[in-house]
Amino acid sequence: MPEQGSSAADVTTSPLLEGAAHGFLGRAGGRSTGIYAGLNVGLGSDDDRSVILENRQRAKTAVLPDSELVTLHQIHSADVVMVTEPFALDARPHVDAMVTDKPGLLLGILTADCVPVLFYDPVAQVVGAAHAGWKGAIGGVTDNTIAAMEKLGASRNSIACAIGPCIAQDSYEVDAGFQKHFVEDDPDNSRYFSTGQPDHFQFDIESYVANRLTKAGIVRIDKLGLDTYAHEDRYFSYRRSCHRGEAGYGRQISLIGLKA
Secondary structure (H helix, E strand, O other): OOOOOOOOOOEEOOHHHOOOEEEEEOOOOOOEOHHHOEOOOOOOOOOOHHHHHHHHHHHHHHHOOOOEEEOOOOOOOOOEEEOOOOOOHHHOOOOOEEEEOOOOEEEEEEEOOOEEEEEEEOOOOEEEEEEEOHHHHHHOHHHHHHHHHHHOOOOOOOOEEEEOOEOOHHHOEEEHHHHHHHHHHOHHHHHHEEEOOOOEEEEOHHHHHHHHHHHOOOOEEEEOOOEOOOOOOOOOOHHHHHHHOOOOOOOEEEEEEOOO
16 A cells, blocks of 8 residues: 555656656555545545645646646546646536647546556647546547547647556456447457456456557557556555445546646
């Protein structure tokens, strides 16, 4: 478990996103305690709101101190918004991805097993961030993020993507109905499911999302391969909390922005 009150944030970066301020943050370095111990940034949790707000400030400071943090009210959709200025916390759009070409805005995606994807076009100086749960992933949230970046002048040939900490295949058991939904959408999706317990499968959502990016024309993709479920000392996990019957769960944040 992370040390409560520790000031050292756990920030993982990708060489493919070099040039953009970015980081996939873990749970270390925050003020939350109990089941939320560490850097819980989830406003939807029952954690102390003042502590959550301080944790969000700490996360921002760890990546781009003089920026304005922008987050969403995530709903597991495939919808994207173009950001030109910060949103008030009580006016966050109900979408799951965002893009910007404005320096000084730090885009933040919250996850606790779902897939955070950060996008950067170093030529056009456009960034994006997407929350890809399974519903958003199959619905095309990454495809829509790329299309939104193109509207700002980005090119698929220039965009690089990094896939951050998420639940790994060994930790992600799904039932036969779930697997059927993906295979009916595209028979090739069967390769992302390995056989598990009777009538169950293990789903490799990280590779599925990476393949969606590849099919969309992205050639530079970094899969960090960090399992949120297995690494309790580093990450919050919705599924782990459910398996333990805990009353709630924390969220970590993935950040990207253009330096002013």
